[in-house]
Amino acid sequence: MAGKTAKVIAVDREGQEHEIEGTIGWSVMEVVREAGLPIEAACGGCCACATCHVYVDEAFLAKLDEPDPDENMMLDEAFEVQDNSRLSCQIKLSEELDGIRVTLAPEF
Amino acid sequence: MSEPVKTSHPIETDMVVIGAGPCGLFTVFEAGLLGLECHLIDNLDKIGGQCAELYPEKPIYDIPGLPFCTGQELTDRLMEQAKPFKPAFHLNQQAEALSRLDDGRWRLSTSAGTVFQAPVVVIAAGAGSFVPRRIPLAGAEDYEGTSLFYAVRRMEDFRHRNVVVAGGGDSALDWVLNLQPLAASMTLVHRRDEFRAAPDSVGRMRALVSEEAMKLVIGQIAGLHGEGDALSGLTLKTTDGEIEQPCDRLLAFYGLKMELGPIAEWGLNLERNLISVETEAFETNQPGLFAIGDICTYPGKLKLILSGFHEAALMCQKAFTICRPETKLVFRYTTSSTELHKKLGVA
Structure with missing residues (x-):
């Protein structure tokens, strides 16, 4: 049985928008990966790499908790980090985040 | 290696x-x-x-x-x-x-x-x-092994050079401290003013910065410039805008x-x-x-x-x-x- 869902809008590296119904409680990384978009997530979501790096749309940035020290430390190893950079494995989908728009950061 | x-x-x-x-x-x-x-x-x-x-x-x-x-x-x-x-x-x-x-x-x-x-x-x-994670900027591979490195094989390669080290972990800080005495100039680039490296290394780096023996730039590398395989400078994106940084040896640590x-x-x-x-x-x-x-x-x-x-x-x-x-x-x-x-x- 599917759980409650919320919308995630993921913009891939070609600029193509994908509207995904994500299960509430899943991380945004898991939702994006499940939809088949190219997000590496090498460590599988335990905040031990930076390969699920995304840019979060300003409108939703304020609804997220500040990145914790672990997440910030991993972001140090990412490239083209911006003020709205986050690791998508650390964003848990909730009703409040319905419609959250994220852009996949460049791969490297 | x-x-x-x-x-x-x-x-x-x-x-x-x-x-x-x-x-x-x-x-x-x-x-x-x-x-x-x-x-x-x-x-x-x-x-x-x-x-x-x-x-x-x-x-x-x-x-x-x-x-x-x-x-x-x-x-x-x-x-x-x-x-x-x-x-x-x-x-x-x-x-x-x-x-x-x-x-x-x-x-x-x-x-x-x-x-x-x-x-x-x-x-x-x-x-x-x-x-090592490589720098995903155009032309980076042209410089690799001659003026862009992801590990130090020979310290002599850095003597009398304008060295820039990128990163905030132990590898970055250790090489800043080891190469600073040899280099013509030493600059550390890191995206924020917090470091995961050992506090002792960070303290020694900050002391060198206050003695003006090296430079710390809070920002990110946005461009590489040079000719052929010889790097001559970097564009660094900082909170105060873009700056040009002379550099003929870049040592980058973006993890593995x-x-x-x-x-x-x-x-x-x-x-x-x-x-x-x-x-x-x-x-x-x-x-x-x-x-x-x-x-x-x-x-x-x-x-x-x-x-x-x-x-x-x-x-x-x-x-x-x-x-x-x-x-x-x-x-x-x-x-x-x-x-x-x-x-x-x-x-």
Whole structure:
């Protein structure tokens, strides 16, 4: 049985928008990966790499908790980090985040 | 990376295991019980694979019989378990070329020039070998090895140079401190004014900055400039806008990533960068060449450490028949077999 869902809008590296119904409680990384978009997530979501790096749309940035020290430390190893950079494995989908728009950061 | 060491004689052994992660380590144990000797290769400078490199301090709850341990603890315990069988480790080197000898055995050579000859090769390489994350900017590869480096091989390469080090971890800070006395100028670039490196190193770096013996720029590299393979400057994006930074030696530390590397060229059946195996012995399409753990795939595969342990045990049974074709294998339990107790050093 599917759980409650919320919308995630993921913009891939070609600029193509994908509207995904994500299960509430899943991380945004898991939702994006499940939809088949190219997000590496090498460590599988335990905040031990930076390969699920995304840019979060300003409108939703304020609804997220500040990145914790672990997440910030991993972001140090990412490239083209911006003020709205986050690791998508650390964003848990909730009703409040319905419609959250994220852009996949460049791969490297 | 270590300096290449040329061995004049190939190492003759039963099994060469590529990858010293949990599955490679447990292979030593399972092979050891059957009287088979293992040599392990890993591109990291330490044992433990992802457990040691990615999550040494993070918890693992799903190892049977071990309700909780960290990545490093699991590595330590597997090492203790494998100890009676004296595994030989060849670290800081990547498995490179694999070919079949006339006698049917494998010849495997590494990036450090180590050569092995063995009837069985086991690929237990996880998600591939750890290699430095490279700067994803146009032209970066033109400078690599001449003015852009991801590791220091010779400190002399940096003498009297305008050196820029990028990163905030121990590697970055250690090289800032080591190269600063040699360099014409030293600049550290990091995206924020917080460092994961050892506090002592950070303190020494800050002291050099306040003595104006070096520069700290909070920002990110946005462009590389130069001619041919000679870097001359960087564009740095800081909170105050873009600045131009003279630089003819760039040393970048953006952590490690995993890639399949030379294994991809070995003629294996690959499915999305994973190696297809059969599920009786986890043998690949080439007899005597096995793949276990996260790197192998088959219907129903789960990427769990415990699955890798199971795969290691079954694989070793088949490996025995290849290594000791004349010997009949008798199945015994560690609980009751005095022969196994002798091998384990507990008899």
